[in-house]
Amino acid sequence: MKILITGGAGFVGSHLADKLHGEGHDITIIDNLSTGRYTNVEHLEGQERFRLIIDTILNAKLMEELIRESDRVFHMASAVGVRLIMEQPVKTIETIFHGTDIVLGFCARYRKRVLIPSTSEVYGKGTSVPFREDDDILKGSTSKHRWAYACAKELDEFLALAHWKESRLPVVVVRLFNTVGPRQTGQYGMVVPRFVRAALKNETLQVHGDGNQSRCFGHVLDVVEALPKLLETPSCFGQVINIGNAEEITIKNLAEKAVEMTESKSEIQLIPYEEAYGEGFEDMQRRVPCLDKAKGLIGYQPTRTLENIINDVANEFRREFKTEIANA
Numbered sequence: 001m002k003i004l005i006t007g008g009a010g011f012v013g014s015h016l017a018d019k020l021h022g023e024g025h026d027i028t029i030i031d032n033l034s035t036g037r038y039t040n041v042e043h044l045e046g047q048e049r050f051r052l053i054i055d056t057i058l059n060a061k062l063m064e065e066l067i068r069e070s071d072r073v074f075h076m077a078s079a080v081g082v083r084l085i086m087e088q089p090v091k092t093i094e095t096i097f098h099g100t101d102i103v104l105g106f107c108a109r110y111r112k113r114v115l116i117p118s119t120s121e122v123y124g125k126g127t128s129v130p131f132r133e134d135d136d137i138l139k140g141s142t143s144k145h146r147w148a149y150a151c152a153k154e155l156d157e158f159l160a161l162a163h164w165k166e167s168r169l170p171v172v173v174v175r176l177f178n179t180v181g182p183r184q185t186g187q188y189g190m191v192v193p194r195f196v197r198a199a200l201k202n203e204t205l206q207v208h209g210d211g212n213q214s215r216c217f218g219h220v221l222d223v224v225e226a227l228p229k230l231l232e233t234p235s236c237f238g239q240v241i242n243i244g245n246a247e248e249i250t251i252k253n254l255a256e257k258a259v260e261m262t263e264s265k266s267e268i269q270l271i272p273y274e275e276a277y278g279e280g281f282e283d284m285q286r287r288v289p290c291l292d293k294a295k296g297l298i299g300y301q302p303t304r305t306l307e308n309i310i311n312d313v314a315n316e317f318r319r320e321f322k323t324e325i326a327n328a
């Protein structure tokens, strides 16, 4: 099949490209390399059935051409990460909403199956864990920029479901919970790579707030196994589906685990949210997915643990540091 992956030079998109290319599909990636990296897909360049286009998804003319010639579309391009959202709120909203509008519009015109990733952020301030796809949602005020990401993604969900309702566009919406693994950079505030990198360098690990907020981390390889299955299962069309891992850990315990597993001498320091993100930042205390729907639809069952994640991320950083030293 001909598969288009927007944002395919990013963290999740590049693992998806590896998997689908490995299965013999023709892969086209469009990415503007804003948070994605060329090195994530460099190994695919020059191979048959692979094409990387460096451009923006906001280029509607190009997107029409790419979607028309594809059999499947995975729309992974997005403004991502809490830090980016706090620093560039206008770009965040425009990229997420306008970009998805373009993708869905052409997928509807040419009747293409399309997967739209959303995020556990849409659960907002919900406290009744685990989060189920049809839960009511409460978010903060519009003066708190953090919620812009969640609201823009939520609008993407509404638009995707509206296309399904009006024209039966075969679209699947996936709410990804924290997804981690090799290739994710800590640059935009992602906590696991940030902690593991600091631990390996014996630098201080900065935990925001009191560290009692908890998260669940899914290995990117479990996630990219699930995404194509969802798009190949017609009972998933017009559905919103959680994907992640339900193993929960507080951020403080995560920092301790990263230090312990890397045999680091790092200290752990608590810093207030305002210092990390500026005024007006609100966080969610817990974020645990209910995975029953994904299990029922595609038999989804993550197999990789948090220890697997920390080991894989640490091993990648060790390789990177060796190359840096060799090139110095």
Ligand SMILES: NC(=O)c1ccc[n+]([C@@H]2O[C@H](COP(=O)([O-])OP(=O)(O)OC[C@H]3O[C@@H](n4cnc5c(N)ncnc54)[C@H](O)[C@@H]3O)[C@@H](O)[C@H]2O)c1
Pocket (backbone or CB within 6 Å): 006, 007, 008, 009, 010, 011, 012, 013, 030, 031, 032, 033, 034, 035, 036, 037, 055, 056, 057, 058, 075, 076, 077, 078, 079, 080, 095, 099, 117, 118, 119, 120, 175, 176, 177, 178, 179, 180
């Ligand atoms: N990683 C997670 O924990 C997580 C959690 C929830 C949702 N998601 C969603 O999964 C998707 C992939 O996220 P990721 O973690 O791989 O992030 P990422 O930043 O690594 O990937 C996003 C990619 O989109 C590209 N991009 C951004 N704007 C673009 C534009 N205008 N035109 C073309 N390309 C553009 C970036 O360069 C990057 O390669 C996103 O939709 C994100 O919202 C991820």
